[in-house]
Amino acid sequence: MSVQEKQKINFAFRDELNSIAEGFRHNYCYQCGACVADCPACNYSESFNPRLIILKALLGFREELISADSEIWNCTNCYTCSERCPQDVRPVDVIIALKNICVRDGCAPELIGSVSGAVLSSGITTKVTSVSEKRREEHGLAPVKEYPVEELRRLLEDE
Ligand code: SF4
Ligand code: SF4
Incomplete structure (x- = not known):
């Protein structure tokens, strides 16, 4: 499903993410895009974008994020996004929380x-x-x- 399509927010997934360490940080994102500019993974993958990952978390796109094929696995854990984010979202920590859900559910690569x-x-x-x-x-x-x-x-x- 595209993020542009009209849909209901999956609050159950947001609650699930809130229950994992650092996952709650996705709630602070106001979609400014500052985390994207210096992200090295964005330079190598057209589909990778930390702002979009956080947006999908906010909308509750569980199927797209929690899978072995999810773009979250392209993150290098460099923490540049955390240094850039004005909201202290620490996108990489949210991505790690998403990865932890994948591992817990047995759907990590x-x-x-x-x-x-x-x-x-x-x-x-x-x-x-x-x-x-x-x-x-x-x-x-x-x-x-x-x-x-x-x-x-x-x-x-x-x-
Ligand atoms: S920099 Fe922070 S607030 Fe801005 S889009 Fe990225 S995660 Fe959201
Ligand atoms: S930690 Fe991941 S999302 Fe953040 S800047 Fe580095 S590669 Fe990009």
Whole structure:
């Protein structure tokens, strides 16, 4: 459905988003567009636009936003939009809240599962291999540190 079409607002989805950490911030948006100008993802994707994502959240476009194909996954989490927004919406935090709903509902892209699996096993988002360690050495970088992932796993068990 296009945002220009006349329709009823899906307040149930807005309530759902309000219940996720930082999701309530979408309510502050007055659609000025300041978050769009320096967004790097907008430069690479014609369909990506943080202002429109917030507008869809305000209208309650659950089907478009909560899916593995949603444009929210093109956000780089750079936080530039949060620095630009005059309303303290922090669009990236709203986008993260939308991503968290996707993960909770089991409709995140497959890649997310492998990234979170890597974090749980090594504390970083990519797999450390002998090849990646060799490349680090060639570039004068120290070997990847070992992180205390047991604490992270315990936190998940306590949930
Ligand atoms: S800068 Fe803030 S208020 Fe303006 S459109 Fe973006 S999110 Fe909304
Ligand atoms: S955090 Fe996402 S939406 Fe915000 S400026 Fe960066 S890429 Fe764009």
